[in-house]
Amino acid sequence: MASPLRFDGRVVLVTGAGGGLGRAYALAFAERGASVVVNDIGGDVKGDGKSSLAADKVVEEIRRKGGKAVASYDTVEAGEKIVKTALDAFGRIDIVVNNAGILRDRSFARTSDEDWALDLIHRVHLRGSFQVTRAAWDHMKKQNYGRIIMTSSASGIYGNFGQANYSAAKLGLLGLSNTLAIEGRKSNIHCNTIAPAAGSRMTETVLPEDILEGLKPDYVAPLVLWLCHESCDENGSLFEVGAGWIGKLRWQRTVGAIVRQRNQPMTPEAVRANWAKICDFDNTSTPQSVQDSTGSMIGVLSKIDSGGVSTNRTSHAASTTTSGFDEAIGYQLPPFYSAYTELEAIMYALGVGASVKDPKDLKFVYEGSSDFSCLPTFAVVLAQKSVMSGDLGAVPGLSINLSKVLHGEQYLELYKPLPRTGKLRSEARVADVLDKGSGSVILIDVYSYYEKELICYNQFSIFVVGSGGFGGKQSSDKVKPNICVVKDSYLYFELTILLY
Numbered sequence: 001m002a003s004p005l006r007f008d009g010r011v012v013l014v015t016g017a018g019g020g021l022g023r024a025y026a027l028a029f030a031e032r033g034a035s036v037v038v039n040d041i042g043g044d045v046k047g048d049g050k051s052s053l054a055a056d057k058v059v060e061e062i063r064r065k066g067g068k069a070v071a072s073y074d075t076v077e078a079g080e081k082i083v084k085t086a087l088d089a090f091g092r093i094d095i096v097v098n099n100a101g102i103l104r105d106r107s108f109a110r111t112s113d114e115d116w117a118l119d120l121i122h123r124v125h126l127r128g129s130f131q132v133t134r135a136a137w138d139h140m141k142k143q144n145y146g147r148i149i150m151t152s153s154a155s156g157i158y159g160n161f162g163q164a165n166y167s168a169a170k171l172g173l174l175g176l177s178n179t180l181a182i183e184g185r186k187s188n189i190h191c192n193t194i195a196p197a198a199g200s201r202m203t204e205t206v207l208p209e210d211i212l213e214g215l216k217p218d219y220v221a222p223l224v225l226w227l228c229h230e231s232c233d234e235n236g237s238l239f240e241v242g243a244g245w246i247g248k249l250r251w252q253r254t255v256g257a258i259v260r261q262r263n264q265p266m267t268p269e270a271v272r273a274n275w276a277k278i279c280d281f282d283n284t285s286t287p288q289s290v291q292d293s294t295g296s297m298i299g300v301l302s303k304i305d306s307g308g309v310s311t312n313r314t315s316h317a318a319s320t321t322t323s324g325f326d327e328a329i330g331y332q333l334p335p336f337y338s339a340y341t342e343l344e345a346i347m348y349a350l351g352v353g354a355s356v357k358d359p360k361d362l363k364f365v366y367e368g369s370s371d372f373s374c375l376p377t378f379a380v381v382l383a384q385k386s387v388m389s390g391d392l393g394a395v396p397g398l399s400i401n402l403s404k405v406l407h408g409e410q411y412l413e414l415y416k417p418l419p420r421t422g423k424l425r426s427e428a429r430v431a432d433v434l435d436k437g438s439g440s441v442i443l444i445d446v447y448s449y450y451e452k453e454l455i456c457y458n459q460f461s462i463f464v465v466g467s468g469g470f471g472g473k474q475s476s477d478k479v480k481p482n483i484c485v486v487k488d489s490y491l492y493f494e495l496t497i498l499l500y
C-alpha cells in the first residue's frame with residue numbers, strides 16, 4: 001500500500017478554522033503531523049461579533065488528540081499578525097488555507113454603493129485572503145516551498161441569485177490564485193482553488209437536513225490535504241468538491257468565427273451572421289494561459305492580413321496554412337555540428353545559476369577542477385540548432401512563420417556524460433505535428449553523437465502560435481513526458497543538478 005501522506009515538520013495556517021470546513025482541515029492536518037495555527041475571529045455567520053471560543057475549542061481538540069496547535073483570534077484582514085503567530089509558535093509557515101468567510105445575501109437591486117464598497121464580504125474573502133497570503137509569501141519564497149489554497153464558491157463560478165457581492169469576491173479569489181500559481185511556480189509555491197459544498201452553519205439554513213448529513217466537511221478536507229502535500233504537483237487549478245466527489249474545472253472556448261475582412265469595417269451584422277458558429281461548442285479548445293488566449297488572436301490577425309477570410313463562410317479562429325503533414329512527419333533536417341570548449345560549458349552553468357560560492361558547483365564553473373564536467377542539461381543547448389537555425393522553415397508541408405514559434409516542452413535523455421570539450425554531430429527529424437487549437441505543436445527528435453557514440457537524445461516541442469484549429473490530432477504517442485531521464489548509472493550523482 002502507498003505510504004500515508006504526512007505533514008510532519010510542516011506549519012499550516014487555516015483561517016476561519018473555528019468551525020465548519022476550516023475546523024475539519026485543521027483537525028486533519030494535525031492528525032497527520034502538522035503544527036497548526038487555528039485562526040478564527042469567532043463572529044456570527046454575517047461577520048458580526050467576536051470571540052476567542054471558536055479557535056480555542058479546536059486548538060483544545062487537537063491538543064487532546066496529541067497534536068500541535070495554537071490559536072489566533074485576529075481577523076484575516078490583519079494577515080501579518082496571523083502569520084506572526086505561526087512564526088512565533090513554530091518558526092515557519094509552509095501552508096496557508098484561506099477559508100474564513102461570511103455571508104450577507106442581498107439581491108443586486110438592493111445592493112447599495114455602501115454595501116459594495118464597505119461590505120465585509122469583500123474585505124473578509126478577497127482582501128483577507130490577500131493579506132494573509134502576502135504576509136506568508138516572502139517566507140515561502142525564502143524557503144523555496146509553499147502551498148496555498150483559495151476558497152471560491154459555485155456562486156462565483158456560475159452566479160447565484162442574491163449573492164452579487166459574494167460571487168464577485170469568490171471569483172476574484174480564482175483570479176488571484178491563477179496569478180499566484182504563475183508567480184510562485186519558480187519558488188515551488190503552488191496555489192489552487194476549491195469550490196466546496198459542505199454542511200456548516202453557512203449552509204444549514206438553505207439545505208435540508210438529510211442532504212447536509214451527506215455533505216460533511218470531512219469529505220472536502222482530503223482534497224485540501226492532497227493539494228497541500230509536498231508530493232502534489234498540481235498548481236493553478238480549480239476543483240469542485242463535496243459529498244465525496246471531486247471534479248476539476250477548466251475554461252472551454254468555441255472555435256469561434258472571424259467576422260472581419262481586411263480593409264473592411266467590422267459590423268454587428270457580421271457578428272449576427274456568424275452567431276451560431278461563435279457559440280457552437282461542438283468544436284472547442286481549452287486555453288490554459290494568457291499566451292493561449294492571445295495566441296489565437298495573433299493567428300487571426302495574420303489570417304485577416306493575408307486576405308484569406310470571408311465573412312460569408314465561417315472559419316476557424318486560428319486556421320492554418322499547413323497541409324500535407326504526411327510529407328513533414330519523418331522529414332530529416334540537415335545534420336549539424338555544435339562545437340564547444342570549457343568556456344561555453346562554464347558560461348552555460350553560470351547562466352543557469354551555478355556559482356563559485358557553492359563548493360558542489362565548482363566542477364561546473366572552474367576548468368581547473370579535477371572532476372570538471374559539463375552540466376547535463378547543456379546537451380539541450382548543443383541540440384537546439386535544429387530549431388534555431390531556420391531549417392524548420394524549409395520543412396515541406398509546414399510553411400511555418402518563424403516569428404510565431406515558441407519553445408514548448410523539452411525532453412532529454414543522456415547516455416554518456418558530455419565530453420568536457422568537443423564537437424557533437426546532431427541529426428534531427430520531425431516526429432509529429434499536433435493541433436492544439438490556438439496553435440500547432442511540432443515535435444522534433446534530435447540525436448547527438450560524439451564521434452560515433454550516441455551521447456544524448458532531445459525532444460523539442462515547438463509551439464507555433466495561431467496555426468492550430470486545422471482539425472488535426474491533439475496528442476501523439478511520440479510525445480515524451482516532460483522529465484529528464486539519465487540512462488547511465490554513473491550519472492546519477494548529477495541528477496540533482498538538473499534542477500537548475
Ligand code: NAI
Pocket residue numbers: 015016017018019020021022039040041042043044045047054074075076077099100101102124128151152153154195196197198199200201202203
Ligand atoms: P462557517 O461559517 O462554518 O466557517 C467560516 C469561519 O470563518 C467561521 O468560523 C467564522 O468565524 C470565520 N471567520 C469569518 N470572518 C472571519 C475573519 N474576518 N477572520 C477570521 N475568521 C473569520 O462556513 P463554512 O461553510 O465552513 O465556509 C468556509 C469557507 O467555504 C467560506 O469561505 C465559504 O464562503 C466557503 N464556501 C462554503 C460552502 C459550503 O457549502 N459550506 C460553499 C461554498 C463556499
